[in-house]
Amino acid sequence: MKNQQLGKLAVPVGVIAIIVMMVVPLPTFLLDLLIAVNITGALLTLLVSMFVTRALDFSVFPALLLVFTLFRLALNISATRLVLSEGDAGKVIHAFGDFVIAGNLVIGLVVFAILVIVQMIVVTKGAERVAEVGARFTLDAMPGKQMAIDADLNAGLIDEDTARKRRAEVAAEADFHGAMDGGSKFVKGDAIASIIITLINLIGGFAIGMLQMGMSPGDAIHTYSLLSIGDGLVSQIPALLLSVATGLIVTRSATEGDMGSSVLEQLGRHKLALRIVGGAALALCIIPGLPKIPFLLVGAGFLFAAHKIKPPPPVLESAAADDPDRPSPDSPEMLLGEMRVDPLELAIAPDLVDLVDPTGGDLLDRVRALRRKMALELGIIMPPVRTRDDLDLPLSSYAIRISGVDAAAGQAPPGTVLAIGDGLTALPGRAGVEPVFGLAGKWVPSELHYQAELTGATVVDRASVIITHLAEVVRANASRLLGREDVRALVEMVKRTNPVVVDELTPAAMSLGQVQKVLQALLDEGVPIRDLVRIFEALSLRAKVSVDHDGMVEAARAALGPAIAAHHTNDGRLTVITLDPQLEQHLLESLRPGENGNFLAIDGMRAESIVTESGRLIENAEASGVTPALACSPQLRAPLVRLLKAGNRRVSVLSYAEIAESSAQIETMGVVNGAYAGVA
Template sequence: MQARDLSVLLGVILIIIMLVIPLPGWLLSVLILINIILALIVILVSMNTQEALQFSVFPTLILLLTLFRLALNVSTTRSILSEADAGGVVDTFGTFVIGDNPLVGFVVFIILVIINFLVITKGSERVSEVAARFTLDAMPGKQMSIDADLNAGIISEQQAKERREKVENEADFHGSMDGASKFVKGDAIAGIIIVLINIIFGLIIGMVQMDMNFQEAIDTFMRLTVGDGLVSQIPALLISTATGIVVTRTASTGNLGTEVTGQLLQYPKLLFIAAGTIFLLGLTPINFFLTTIIAGLLALSGYLLSKQSNVPDIPDEEEEDKTESSSMKSPENVVSLLNMDPIEFEFGYALIPLADASQGGDLLDRIIMIRRQLAIELGLVIPVVRIRDNIQLNPNEYRLKIKGNEVATGELLLDHYLAMAPDLEDDMIEGIDTKEPAFGLPAKWINEDVKDEAELSGYTVVDPPSVVSTHITEVIKQHAHTLLGREETKQLIDHLKDSSPILVEEVTPEPLSIGDVQKVLAKLLKENISIRNLPVIFETLADFAKLTNDTDLLAEYARQALSSQITKQFVHQDNSLKVITVSGKVEKLIAENIQQTEHGNYLSLDPDSQQLIIKTIHEEVEKLALQEETAVVLCSPAIRMYLKQLLERFMPQVAVLSYNELEPAVNVQSVGVVNIA
């Protein structure tokens, strides 16, 4: 254990000893001087910290110093009442203040106590309460500001994490200071009560037990009481002042001395006004010689400050050039070019108002909500979306990149609305023909003048920010599996480990590595299955990973375990589901052509049979589309994975479910059969 840690522990043990065991006068004098020194160090540190968190231990330190001071009070009170002696320091303080008049000395002490209790302590307590309340109220706004800066690319993920931690620490600190200020208040009250006890019981003990007369008892115990009160109240006053300094300096950028002198003397002309006022006061019966000297010093200070402020601060151009040149030659600048953002949103210059908050743009806030929405829907923490303008794009064009690859583009007309007609043949409203970017539906860009008319005609009218938000959401959903890497999987596992450590230990690192778990989760996300219910997925992996390490099969087992979730995702509100079933002949054909290898299983079907199956399913899907129904193909669990692989390239939007992935109570209605001649 280090000496610093040991000293704090020994200090706490000493405090406990002081409360129980009587101490000699010389040791009390040493401890009293230590108390004064500690209080002086605390107030000096509080004046030199630039922000409150640099002195984050202050609330705990207040408690320890208050306990130390009260333990000293107990020890000195014991010595005063039992021996009429509390050491040389207490006696010296009492004699110096009281002098020849005990009453005057006692009045001085009372004034000191009133200043500490009613002015500084009460003020610090109130400021602590207000600071704690305002800090907690401001937390949501600060968090949103951090998210906005992160989404805009102004700060990095690490910087955002540090700023979030700072916001949380500030809230904890001011909450602790609110409680710690109560210790300071209680200490001041305890000091007043201890002084009264020392005087009253000191007189009784001195006159009854020590055979002193009244005058002798008053002189002795008044001197010791005032001395004890002073050596206690002076450190208490310093700690109270330090508390007030810490809680009132919330917007500081330097230490207290720099700020006070810098801000107080930032207007040199005001010193001339102050000098003139003091000089005029000298024309009254006030000492003319004294006021003239003070006015001259103020005028001289104002002149020197004015002269200093007029000197321009010229930067050294050569130094700047050298710094810039060396930074450009630094290898770190080249390495940083290799970094690739997971998600990038670029737009032409005409779309800048979308992201510019000063022009009413709320795209940053919308992206924050998209990330929260997808975290709930998919169970995946979507990476930060980097937003930037790109002059190489057309003015109204935007594009979305995932891991450097362009995955979606679109065009927006900010002064128009996007109108989608319920009937494709309905052409009542005039506008610019286009397609809704997220789902590819026919639509029109219409002017605001015909917006109300379009809505009355049954059109769905959407503003441009909502159009692009929907597009971003759908594209990220489609590519969620590519955003889930091993690092993101490790974060999800660590989060689950906090609540289910045994479950995680049973799955990883044995029998499955993080890469294996990532493959299973990515396969679920690829078919738009949420992985938010991670405990159920891990329960399944714990059961079946001992039997097989084939991630494709493990993903199938996980799907069956998530049957309730999948049922809710696809089944209508009336508990019915229209499906395209696969005939026994087709299932047998697929099952017979599954090839098993040491690297996994795959479907080895002849091209003619593949084309025939795909064509048949496509025809059935088209029939469902005319009925405005979502296409769902239902088959046995043994071939579901292979049938999905067959359809994935040609019809990725078609969901393929197995019988084991639906709840027994679902009313399944077959509206088509996949069969081959």
């Protein structure tokens, strides 16, 4: 905690002190101390940039670069003030200038100019260009990387936390390279500023020395050139170190170790190249006039390195198989992984792979959005969709599989869109069918998209067709996709906010399996299970009386009655068909218990009559633009659902208890009484 507090205070205080240094004169002793800090800090930064394993491990580098640049400029300003005002800038600057000049002003100026050229033209310019290109490539690759993460998430290869971490790393990498692109401009500007300050010190010092201090031209040139070059050197050396560090950071590639280890490892893979270089150096000794000892030493050094450096062991399949941390291909873990059946799978033909291509297709992104939509619509967590290509599928086709079994299939020819409507005969293409509603259409070329719309047709792209089909399959098979583990997760979610409700229900009153069966029954009839708190409350009360399956389902539906009725309400009206009272009484008397719940013990002709007349009334109502539900007593609701389902009739059956609290106006569209037809 103390280190964190010190870090929070040190940086702001240091930046403020740097700004103050630009205005307030510094004594020579303090200037010497700060110059030493500048040089050692730049050296530390260079070494850290060499030891980090990846650029993001030194993510503070761009900000640190700015702080060091400001610090160095503040030292230049303070030194210039001392040079021009007192003709003295401390012992460090004097020592650097005296050592480089060594009694010869021309040599000193040439050495200083060379250092400036090396830093500005070679290192800084190159680092600036690499940073600019790296930032551009990183930003261009960012959408593809994010879509690849979404693809792994949708395929179930990673979990949500891992995906969130990888997205954060992608964003951090883009931010870092963008910051480095701007940070390299600081280094370039600092080099230019150093040249200007050195020229000011030379010209201004020469003028001040002769005009104000009465020095001779020779003394003025010697004194102020020594101080100017010394000041330039103490700023250029740290600047050069930081320029090299910048170049190392922006040119780091995808290595798993620090720079030194990576260099030795990669050079060690090419021992033959080291031997050839050593032999070539020894061969140069044959050339007359060349010194023998330097080339002998260099050649011997390369041959010695080729002998001593050990190449990394090659990664072979056998070695991978012998790795104790990796199971063998025939191990139970690997076999179980290959045997695993995915709950939900989208198989596509090879020519439809462009739909899942991260650089152009958005199908995987839409699948991810569909998972959220299903969670909000049905209240279930849709399992990850494993998307893969299947060579056995016909071209331009796809298949949706649940637990490895085909649940639906469709067509999505490449380069086309589905136009639904009349008047498409003039457009080229092949006939197609909208997979959810069965509407006739035509797959037309994508470039004729607007022409198809001008005919009044509804145009749908291939990804939308597949996603709509997938959503309908998920709705129709929601109960099959709700596993025991999913139920446990839902119960834990409710327990975090309503622990009392869960504690009263499970495991005291009902097992997790019984809760799962109730939720699956609700989903089978298209009832969302989002309001789990109300469902669990109803189940816990019903469980005190009986835990029979039909009774538990009816208790849950009664608790959700207003929401179920609202789903069938249109413009404030709830349209229903009802049972004839005598028929309803007869059906109540024919109820018998069974292994799968109550059933209707009636003859086949009567059962067929109920199914036929119910379907006829529903079709007549749908012809007028409404879809009614069948209303009956709570005891008959579940048996009637089973009867109509066995007769291949998808009819929504509501109990009187479910519509009792509805505020909608009840409108009866017909009465089922034909069940008595043909009965003596």
